[in-house]
Amino acid sequence: xxxxxxxxxxxxxxxxxxxxxxxxxxxxxxxxxxxxxxxxxxxxxxxxxxxxxxxxxxxxxxxxxxxxxxxxxxxxxxxxxxxxxxxxxxxxxxxxxxxxxxxxxxxxxxxxxxxxxxxxxxxxxxxxxxxxxxxxxxxxxxxxxxxxxxxxxxxxxxxxxxxxxxxxxxxxxxxxxxxxxxxxxxxxxxxxxxxxxxxxxxxxxxxxxxxxxxxxxxxxxxxxxxxxxxxxxxxxxxxxxxxxxxxxxxxxxxxxxxxxxxxxxxxxxxxxxxxxxxxxxxxxxxxxxxxxxxxxxxxxxxxxxxxxxxxxxxxxxxxxxxxxxxxxxxxxxxxxxxxxxxxxxxxxxxxxxxxxxxxxxxxxxxxxxxxxxxxxxxxxxxxxxxxxxxxxxxxxxxxxxxxxxxxxxxxxxxxxxxxxxxxxxxxxxxxxxxxxxxxxxxxxxxxxxxxxxxxxxxxxxxxxxxxxxxxxxxxxxxxxxxxxxxxxxxxxxxxxxxxxxxxxxxxxxxxxxxxxxxxxxxxxxxxxxxxxxxxxxxxxxxxxxxxxxxxxxxxxxxxxxxxxxxxxxxxxxxxxxxxxxxxxxxxxxxxxxxxxx
Numbered sequence: 001x002x003x004x005x006x007x008x009x010x011x012x013x014x015x016x017x018x019x020x021x022x023x024x025x026x027x028x029x030x031x032x033x034x035x036x037x038x039x040x041x042x043x044x045x046x047x048x049x050x051x052x053x054x055x056x057x058x059x060x061x062x063x064x065x066x067x068x069x070x071x072x073x074x075x076x077x078x079x080x081x082x083x084x085x086x087x088x089x090x091x092x093x094x095x096x097x098x099x100x101x102x103x104x105x106x107x108x109x110x111x112x113x114x115x116x117x118x119x120x121x122x123x124x125x126x127x128x129x130x131x132x133x134x135x136x137x138x139x140x141x142x143x144x145x146x147x148x149x150x151x152x153x154x155x156x157x158x159x160x161x162x163x164x165x166x167x168x169x170x171x172x173x174x175x176x177x178x179x180x181x182x183x184x185x186x187x188x189x190x191x192x193x194x195x196x197x198x199x200x201x202x203x204x205x206x207x208x209x210x211x212x213x214x215x216x217x218x219x220x221x222x223x224x225x226x227x228x229x230x231x232x233x234x235x236x237x238x239x240x241x242x243x244x245x246x247x248x249x250x251x252x253x254x255x256x257x258x259x260x261x262x263x264x265x266x267x268x269x270x271x272x273x274x275x276x277x278x279x280x281x282x283x284x285x286x287x288x289x290x291x292x293x294x295x296x297x298x299x300x301x302x303x304x305x306x307x308x309x310x311x312x313x314x315x316x317x318x319x320x321x322x323x324x325x326x327x328x329x330x331x332x333x334x335x336x337x338x339x340x341x342x343x344x345x346x347x348x349x350x351x352x353x354x355x356x357x358x359x360x361x362x363x364x365x366x367x368x369x370x371x372x373x374x375x376x377x378x379x380x381x382x383x384x385x386x387x388x389x390x391x392x393x394x395x396x397x398x399x400x401x402x403x404x405x406x407x408x409x410x411x412x413x414x415x416x417x418x419x420x421x422x423x424x425x426x427x428x429x430x431x432x433x434x435x436x437x438x439x440x441x442x443x444x445x446x447x448x449x450x451x452x453x454x455x456x457x458x459x460x461x462x463x464x465x466x467x468x469x470x471x472x473x474x475x476x477x478x479x480x481x482x483x484x485x486x487x488x489x490x491x492x493x494x495x496x497x498x499x500x501x502x503x504x505x506x507x508x509x510x511x512x513x514x515x516x517x518x519x520x521x522x523x524x525x526x527x528x529x530x531x532x533x534x535x536x537x538x539x540x541x542x543x544x545x546x547x548x549x550x551x552x553x554x555x556x557x558x559x560x561x562x563x564x565x566x567x568x569x570x571x572x573x574x575x576x577x578x579x580x581x582x583x584x585x586x587x588x589x590x591x592x593x594x595x596x597x
Contacts, residue, residue: 005138006035006168012145013046014039015186018073020047020064020431021102022057026077028104028117031168049431049461052453054081056424058088058101059413063421063428065097066219066411067386071152072097072428078104078162079117082124087418089128089158094415095219095244096156096284096305100149101125105134107166121162130157135167139175143184150188156305193304194329195319203300203317204333210277210298212342213237216260216291219244219414220282220304220323227327228281229253235279236337238346240268242285243399244414251403254347261290263399263553266356267349280315282323284308284415302326354403361401365548367522370394370475373545374401374441376527377473380535383407385437386429390422390451392443393481396553419443423451423472427458430470437469437535444476445502452510455542459514462540470540474507477549511542522546 009032025033039045051057054076061072072092076082082103092099103125105111106118125132131151135141141163148159175181195203207213213235221228225248232239232255239249240260249256257267272278272292280301285291291313299315302323309318319326361375374397381387383405389398389412404410409429413421426440442451455472462468475481478501508518517537521530521544534541 003172004031004035004168005141005170005172006031006163007038008138008172009141009145009163009168010035010039010046011044012142012186013073013149014044016145016149017070018046018100020049021073021075022049022051022060022064022428023075023102024051024054024057024077024081026081026104028078028081028106028165029075029102029163029168030104031165032075032102032104032163035168048075049457051424051457053450054084055087055420056450056454056457058085058099059091059421059424060088060428060431061099061101062088062092062095062097063388063411063425064432065092065099066095066425067409067429068432070098071149072099073102074099075102076104077117078106078121078165079119082119082121082162086124086128087416087420088424089125089160091413091416091418091421092158093128095413098152098156099158100152101129101158101160103160103162104168105162105164108136108164109166111164121160125158125160125162128158129160130155132160132162134162135164138167138170138173139181141167142175143182146184146186153188154190192325193321194325195321197329199317199319200326200330201333203319204330206298206300206316207235207277207279208333208335210235210275211337211339212275213277213279213337214271214275214292214297215239215279215281216242216283216285217245217248217281218242218283218285219248219411221245221248222282223322224281224324224327225249227324227331230331231279231327231334232343234331234334234336236340236343237279238267238271238343240264240271242283242414243395244411245283246399246402247404247408247410249404250406250408252405254350255343257346257350258353259399261285261287263396264290265353265400267346267353270349271346278313278315280313281327283312285312286415288312357401365524365551368524368527368545368547370477370545370547370551371397371401372524372527373473373475373547374398377439377531378403380528380531381405381408381439382437382535384433385439386410386426386433387439387441388412388422388425388429389441390443390446391417391419392445393477393553394441394443394475398441419446420450422446423454423458426470426472427454427461430465431461434465435467437467437471439471439473441473442475443481444474444478444505444507445481447472447474447507448502448505452505452507455511455514455516458540459516462516468537468539469535471534471543472511472541473534473543473545475547476504476507476544477547478502478504479549481549481553506544508542508544511540515539517541519543520546 057074061074064072152159258265260268361371387410422440511518
C-alpha cells in the first residue's frame with residue numbers, strides 16, 4: 001500500500017501503463033523522485049531518464065509519443081524547471097502528440113507569498129495544456145491523474161499535473177465516500193469514429209466526379225497507409241505528403257509526389273496547381289498558397305479532430321472520423337476511374353523529379369553540397385531506420401532528398417518548427433526502439449543552441465541499448481542558413497552577418513572527447529564511406545560534414561517576384577553572391593527567369 005501521496009502517484013502512473021519518464025531533478029519534485037526510487041527498489045519502478053535540460057525532456061516525451069503512439073511523460077521541478085518545459089510542450093500541442101508533464105511547486109503553506117520558485121503554474125500552462133491542475137490535497141490527486149492522462153490520450157494533447165512539495169510528502173489518503181469527493185478509475189480505449197453513411201456518400205459523389213484527384217496526407221493518416229493506397233488506385237490519384245506525414249507512404253510508389261509546401265517537391269506543387277478535386281486525410285498543413293486556389297478544386301477532408309476540419313481549404317464535405325476506419329467505409333462507394341492519364345502524368349513527373357534531385361545533389365559545392373549528405377544517406381539506411389530532422393535548411397534536404405522506404409519512421413517539429421528537437425527526438429526513438437538504427441539531421445545552429453549537451457545524455461545511456469546505432473549528422477556551414485535564405489528570397493536583403501554567422505565548432509572532436517565516435521567529412525567523394533562507417537560503428541557517432549551555405553533551399557515553385565527579390569539581395573552586396581550563382585542555386589533560378597514557366 002502507498003505510504004505517501006507521491007508513492008500513490010507513481011503507482012497510479014504505472015497502472016496507466018507509464019514505463020518511462022524523461023526529466024531533471026530539483027527540490028520541488030523530490031517527493032516524486034523518492035517515490036520513483038522506492039518503486040525501483042521493489043522492482044515496480046518506472047524508468048527515469050535524466051536529461052541535460054527540461055526542454056529536452058519535453059521534446060523526448062514528444063518523440064516517444066510520435067514513435068510509439070503512446071503517451072510521453074516528462075518531469076521537472078517547479079519554477080524555472082517547469083517553465084523550461086514549455087517549448088517542448090508546445091511542440092506536442094501543435095503536432096497533436098499525447099504528453100503528460102509533471103511539475104513540482106512551492107509548498108501550499110507558502111502559496112501566495114512570493115516564495116522562492118513559486119509561480120502560478122496553472123496559468124503558465126493554461127494555453128499549452130488540454131488539462132492543467134495543481135493538487136491541493138492528497139485525496140484530489142487520484143482523479144487529477146486519471147482525468148489528465150485520459151484527456152491527453154483521448155485528445156492527443158498535453159496534460160499538466162502540478163504537485164506542491166508538501167502534498168508529495170503527505171500520507172496518502174484515498175477520497176472518502178462522502179459529499180465533496182469524487183472517485184475515478186484507470187483506463188481509456190479509443191473508440192471507432194466513422195461519419196454517417198449519407199456523409200460518406202456525399203464525399204464519394206465529389207471524389208467520383210473528379211477527373212484529376214489529388215490526395216494530401218499528414219500524420220493522421222499513419223494508420224491508414226493501406227487504405228490511402230487503395231483510394232489512390234481507385235481514383236487514379238497522386239498522393240502528396242505534408243511533412244509530418246513523410247513516413248506514411250514510401251517514396252518509391254510512382255504516384256507519391258513527396259512533400260508539399262515550402263520544403264516540398266515540384267511534382268506536388270504541379271499536382272496541386274492542376275487538380276480538380278482534393279482529398280485531405282489527417283493533415284493540418286498550414287500553407288494554403290500551396291493548395292489549389294479557392295474554387296479550382298472540389299474538396300473532401302477526413303480528420304479525427306473536428307477543430308481541423310474546413311480550416312485550410314473550403315471543402316464541400318468534412319468527415320469527422322478516424323482515417324483508416326473512414327476510408328474503409330468510403331472505399332466501397334468509390335468508382336474505379338478508367339482513365340489513368342492523370343496518374344500516369346504524375347508518375348512521369350515524379351520520375352523526372354528524382355533525376356533532377358540527383359543532379360542537384362551531385363552538383364559541386366564548396367566544399368560539400370548539403371543535398372548530397374542526405375542523398376547519399378538514403379540508400380544506405382536499413383528498412384527499419386528512424387530519422388529525425390531539426391528545423392532549418394537541413395529540413396529541406398530531409399523533406400526532398402531523403403527517400404523514405406517502407407518500414408522506416410521519420411519526424412521533426414512540424415507545427416512549431418522549433419530548433420533543437422532532432423537530437424532529443426532521436427534519443428527518445430532509441431529508448432523506444434533500441435534495436436533500430438536512428439539518425440538525427442541537425443544544423444550547426446541547433447547543435448550549438450541545445451543539442452550538443454544531449455550528446456552527454458547519449459554517452460550516459462548508450463551502452464544500455466540493444467544496438468549502438470545512433471548517428472547525429474551535423475551540417476556545419478557556420479550559418480543560420482534557413483533564415484539567411486529567407487532574408488534573401490522573401491525580403492530581398494543580403495545576408496546579415498551579425499545575426500547569421502555562427503562559430504566554427506569541432507563537433508566530431510567534441511563527440512570523441514565524450515567517448516563517442518566522431519567522423520569529419522569535407523570531401524563529397526567520402527560521404528558514402530562515412531555513412532557506411534557510421535552505421536557500422538560500435539558506439540554512437542557524430543558525423544560532421546562541412547557543407548556549403550550557398551546552396552539554396554528555395555521553394556519548389558519560387559515566384560518571379562521572389563526571384564527578383566533574391567537577385568536584388570545579390571545586387572545589394574551579399575558576399576556569397578558569386579558562389580550562389582555559380583552552383584546549385586542557379587539551377588533553381590533558371591526555372592523562374594524570363595522565358596521560363
